[in-house]
Amino acid sequence: MTSRVESLCLEKGLKMTGQRRIIAKVLSESDDHPDAGELHRRAAAIDSRISLATVYRTVRLFEEVNVLERRDFGDGRARYEEATESHHDHLIDIKTGRVIEFQSKEIETLQRDVAQKLGYRLIDHRLELYVESISDGDG
Amino acid sequence: MTSRVESLCLEKGLKMTGQRRIIAKVLSESDDHPDAGELHRRAAAIDSRISLATVYRTVRLFEEVNVLERRDFGDGRARYEEATESHHDHLIDIKTGRVIEFQSKEIETLQRDVAQKLGYRLIDHRLELYVESISDGDG
DNA sequence: GTAGCTGCAAAAGATTTGCGACCAA
């Protein structure tokens, strides 16, 4: 009944409207990286009275309270995913568009080192690997 | 007289118009990461007859022939810089917006390993470090 | 010459916002 994302929102003290509950549910059930239009489509399938403007307002709100993470894979629109405790990065198959999540403690350590060497403290980072399947290459 | 970027364009066999020569010059003299509007402003300072549409068409052309690299720092507009032989990544000071370029062979090796472990060949990547100066922190 | 380039202004696509009606706490 109460979705994972909705619980998070309640913890943060957000007022939960019908629309927000639906968007929270859609996000909880998505394990891909939908954009605003796709979220709207999925939400509208549950309740067609929901507007795209509300989707935009809601994802912005959810992002501000760290319930949601905004991603930008360089195709001109933002994509969203549930925030996770453990950070992860993305590997994007340029042929199929498939997105795989991964973690690398080694890379993160090196990032911190690079920042420190230049006199900075690492606050956040973005890493995307654009790849091609080894089996369907030009070999 | 002939800018670095213009030489590159000639090597690639591009037809060089007055507008392209000016944009090439602006790019050659820029060591930051200007967006299309900023390029237009700098180009228009040399010859005010240049249009924003031409700037967009030109950066797209230059990018296609690998004279220019398009960057996306997540603020909704693309930024451009001269293509370099050696790859580099970016460190962005979130307080000042200053962008510093860096290289890390170690990180790139690890990226290749990550992709390979998941069954992919690394084609390209994007890495940005968002940082804060150590001296003006919250300490 | 002519294929390709340019400026202008309109179009397109993503996202934001003003406003009056509506609803959760």
Add this chain to the structure above:
DNA sequence: TTGGTCGCAAATCTTTTGCAGCTAC
């Protein structure tokens, strides 16, 4: 009750494009 939220449509912002005239090769 009432401040926050919603839907709608219009506005914004970045980037692209149709068209008629112009220019490099």
